[in-house]
Amino acid sequence: MSEQSALEKFQTLPAAVREKVETAISDAKIELKLRVGLMLADQKETAEHKVTTAGRVGAKSGEVSELTVIMPLKSDGAARLRKFFKVIDGNLAGAGQVGTLHNMRFVFLENDTKLLFATAYDGEWDPYIDDFATKIPEFMDYLFRNVEGWPGIASPDVKDFIVKYQIPAEAWFVSHPNLTVAEANRLKRQDETVQSFLADLN
C-alpha cells in the first residue's frame, strides 16, 4: 500500500481512534498508524482479546492468564535444576495433569543466579496453589527449593513469596482467549469422534 492510500484509509477511521493513535505514536510511519488504528477500530476483535487482571497480579485475556517470575537461585540451584531437567530431557509432560497449564518455561538468567519461570494458564493463579500443596507438594518443593528463601509449598507465606517476584506483563495476547486447556481437550475428543465417524462412514 502506498503512503498516500494508507493516509486516505487512515482518514476513514473514527476520529477518536485517529486521535488516540496520533497522540500515542505520532512518530510512527503512517502504515503502522493505519494498522494500529484498524485494530482499535475493530471492536469485536479487541473485545474478545480484552486484557483484564488475573487476580492479585498478572494479565488475563479471556480465560487465559500470564505469570512471569524472576527468582534468585541458591548457589547450587541452577546446577541441581539442570541435572533434573536433563534426566527428563527438558520434557515436563507430567505437568499436563494440572489441567490449567497451556505452557511453561524455565530459563536461567545472569550467570545462573536467577530463575525465570513463565507460564500461560487458565483462570487466576492462586485458587489452586492450595491443591498443589496437598496433591504434588514433593514436585513443587523439589523444583523451587533451589530458589533462595522458598518457604515451602505448604507454607501460608508461599503466595506472598511468589507475588513478591512476579512481574506483570505490560501487554498480553492469546490467540484463543476463551479456549481453556479443558475446553481444548474436549474439542480434541469431539474431533476424534467426528474423524472416526467420517472414516467409518466411507
Place this chain on the structure above:
Amino acid sequence: MDLFRRIRRKPTLELEDIQATVLRARPEPYFGTHAILEITDPAAGKELLRRLAPRVTSAARWDEPQPSWMALAVTYQGLVALGVPESSLSSFPANFRAGMAARAERLRDTGPNAPEHWEFPFGTARVHVAVTVFAENEADWQSEVAAYERELREVPGVNLLSHQDFGADGFNVFGYRDGFSQPVVEGSGAEPLPGDGRPIKAGEFVLGYPSETGSPLATPAPDVLGRNGTYVVFRKYHSHVDAFNRYLHDNGRTKAERELLAAKLVGRWRSGAPLALAPDRDDAALGADPKRINDFDYADDPRGLHTPLGSHIRRMNPRDTKLEVLTDVNIRRIIRRSTSYGEPLPADALTDDGRPRGLDFIALGARAIDNVEFLQSEWVNSGNFVGLGKEKDPMISLQDKKGAYFTVPGSPPRRIQNIQSFNTLLGGEYFFMPGLSAIDWLSR
C-alpha cells in the same frame, strides 16, 4: 430424619473449648435467629463478650440432643472494635481482613449480587459480632433469644443492627431436603456413615490441629486466640422459587417430567434421595435414611447420565468424579450450617408473592473463606473444572442474562436454555468463630 451422628470413638479434639456449631448438627425441625451487633467502644464490646460467654455452647457431647444453643462470631472490624492489638490483627488472613464485600470480584458477586445492592448492615464496617441461636422447638428458641437479649440490653455501647429469624422442617424453600451432607472431622469421635468417605484431618475445620498438608494451617496469634477457632462464611440469599417453578414448567409437560428435571438440576430428588441411587423416580424412604442417603459415588457414572456433571450436588462435592483440573477435593470440604427462612412456595406457584424467603448459606472451616472464594469462581460460576465450559451451577450461580443453559447428559444430551439465577445474594460477611477460651481472652 435423625441427623445426629453418634460419638463412637474417643474424641481427640478439645471439644469443651470448640463452639458447638462446629460439630453439632442442625435439628429437624429447627428454629433460630441470626443477630448482628455493632460495638461502639471496646469496653462495651468486652463487657458483651463477658456476659455472653457463659451462654456460648461448647461442642462437648455434640452428639446428644440439646433444646437450644448459641454461637458467637466476630468480623475483622469487630476485632478492631474490640481493641485487639495490631500484632494479632495482622496475623489474620488477608481475605478475612478485607471482608466479603471487598472480595466481590473474587467471589463473582457482581451485577444484582454486588455489595452496592446488599441489605443493611451487610458490607458495612459496622458489622462486628454475629450471634446465632439454634433450637429444636419454639419455646426454647424464644427463651434462648430472650436470655441473650437481656444481656444485650445491659450493655449500652453495643447496638443491634439486624435480627433475622429462621426455621424450617429440614426442607428448604425450594422443597428439597438439605443440610445432611457433612464431612467427617477426624478426632471428633463421629461415626462415619456409609458414603461419607475417609475422615478429613481436623485442621481443615478447627485451627491448631494438623490439616491435610500434615501441618496446621496458618493460625491467628496469640495461640489462645486462634486455637480451637474456625472461620465462618455467611451469605444471605433471596430465593426466586417462582422463577425456578416456571423453568420446570417451561421445560416439563407433566409433573413427572418436571420432578425429573428438578432432580437433574440438584442431583437429588426433593426427598433427598440421590439420582445416583434412584435414577428414575423418587424414593422417599431412601431420602429419609441417613445410612443410605449419601452411600454412593460416581464411579459408574463418568458422563453424568444419572447425576449430571453440572448438577448442584456433583459440583459442590464431586466425590470421585474425574476433574479436568488438578484439585484436592478433601481440602474443599466445608461444614454446612445453612438455615432457611420464609415459607416455601409450592411447586405449582408460578408468580412471585413478594414475600421474603431464602437461605442463609453458612460454611465453617479453617479454609472456609478460601474455599467459598474457590467454590464461587471455580465450581459455581464456571463449568471448566468438569469440562462444561461456561455452564454454571443451576441453583446458586449468577447466570448470564442471555444464553445461559443447563445440560442434562444423555443420547442425545438435552440442553435446556434460558436458565436464570434462582438465588440473589442479599449480603454476607466473613467471620471468625473463636474457641471458648479465645472469647474469654477477647473479653479481657
